[in-house]
Amino acid sequence: MLFNYRYVNHDIEKFQVWLDHLVKKVWCRNGGEYSLSLLHPDLKAVVEEIANDDSLTKDHLDGPIKIIDAIFQDQLDSDQRDQVSQWYDHNNDIEALCGNEPQKMPGTYAEIKSLNNNLESELKKFCKSLFQDIIHLKAVTSRTAEIDAHYKAFVTANDEGKCPYCGYNDIKGQHHNKREAYDHFLPKGTYPFNSVNFKNLAPMCHECNSSFKLQKNPLRHIDPIHKATGGRRRKAFFSFANVAPSITINMTIASAEVDKLIPSDITLTVSSPGRDEELESWMDVFGIEERYKAKICAKNDGKYWLVQAVDECANGRMTPQEIIDKIEQNANSNPWAEVNFLKRPFLKACKEAGVLP
Known part of the structure; x- marks a missing residue:
């Protein structure tokens, strides 16, 4: 990319903290019955509020959390749970993955599937819903922030008004009523657990996002003939690096x-x-x-x-x-x-x- 974004600390990041606790302390625990009391207190309150909201027709959290917990406890052994815990840590160290640090090996849905088909299926649905649905629910935003508020803060701090991935298309700024879409730099369809990690999320112009980036994986070499990723690992520019690229x-x-x-x-x-x-x-x-x-x-x-x-x-x-x-x-x-x-x-x-x- 031609220039770096400046990272903005924001209340919306609280959701990732709840997710840290859910995966590391609840799902990856060794033994014991599941109960709501195991959840981070704020996530517990969110789960209860959503469950009691008659206007919501979908079980966004309580059911999916229980289903995935049962798979972790009944179908994975201790070593497999430790492996998932490690993948969780690595997948959320976006800068290390972009730097291709050899001690940080990302975990993909394909690798989750190799452990357990059911876990891969349920995790993919759950992680996808986190960004598409759950972080927008009132029960969540009342305790964190709305994504539009994050966007306003983001473009106030990053006021170049241009997309850093192409350098010439406009990025809607603080004086617009609409906003650009957030791109998952490491694609959410490939890597679990980082769909609401804002170090993996950044505004991107429509052309970069919808015509070129799509679901491409920056961390893997792209076959020049078949235009498919899956080759050797490689480094990629980290969107929030402290040192700007010199191109x-x-x-x-x-x-x-x-x-x-x-x-x-x-x-x-x-x-x-x-x-x-x-x-x-x-x-x-x-x-x-x-x-x-x-x-x-x-x-x-x-x-x-x-x-x-x-x-x-x-x-x-x-x-x-x-x-x-x-x-x-x-x-x-x-x-x-x-x-x-x-x-x-x-x-x-x-x-x-x-x-x-």
């Missing part, structure tokens, strides 16, 4: 007829010293090369940038080198404004190709 974009243009420019005329070179795996993951998952080349070839993007530059030269207001210097200055001070981070290498390529006279 350099360069390009060359093979054709002097920029008005007829097509993607195959462009050679795009993207580098990030010492971050080759993270760069590969980002470019694979978000279709960066395809999207950047398409933007360069678009009439109202790259081709228009060149028209503006040529007009400046024709009117005698600036020389080609002065234009390049100005864009360089803009890209250094405001890289995400007016797509300066991409405009800079494109106009440099135009000058080198003799297109910018």
Whole structure:
């Protein structure tokens, strides 16, 4: 990704604390009958309030928690429960997984299934419902916070207004009544237990989220032929890292007829010293090369940038080198404004190709 989000501590994270207790202290316990008193006190109150709410027609928590607890206690042995407990810890250390730390091995639903088919089925339903349904219920939000409140706090702290995964699409900010969708960076359909972990959740533009990221797994190499994940583990950029990635974009243009420019005329070179795996993951998952080349070839993007530059030269207001210097200055001070981070290498390529006279 082109820049990092700043993490925002928020009351909505309380739900993850309840989940920590549920998995580690209740489901993974060794022996003893299940009772509501085993739950975190706040989760116990939520379960009871939901159970007594006649307006709710679905058993959101009490039944699913009991069903999964019975599987843990009756169908898993002590070693298997310890294994699930370890997977829980690893799956919620998002930064360590993105860094491909060898001592942190994530657990997938496929691995849960290898332990117990019933557990995999029930956990998948339960973890999916946590983000889709349960964290939005009044019994929960009255004790934590609404997700819209988290979003407002998030975009107030992260006010760039651009999507860090592509660099050019807008992210709705604090002055909008609507919000962007939260993406599960490590896909919730692959990894259990982190569907309400806000270090695995971040706003993402619609194009990145719905057209490119989808259910791709950034932690696994993507087969370039079949476009499927499942290969070797690799590092990925952590959305909330303290150190921002240093990404350099360069390009060359093979054709002097920029008005007829097509993607195959462009050679795009993207580098990030010492971050080759993270760069590969980002470019694979978000279709960066395809999207950047398409933007360069678009009439109202790259081709228009060149028209503006040529007009400046024709009117005698600036020389080609002065234009390049100005864009360089803009890209250094405001890289995400007016797509300066991409405009800079494109106009440099135009000058080198003799297109910018």
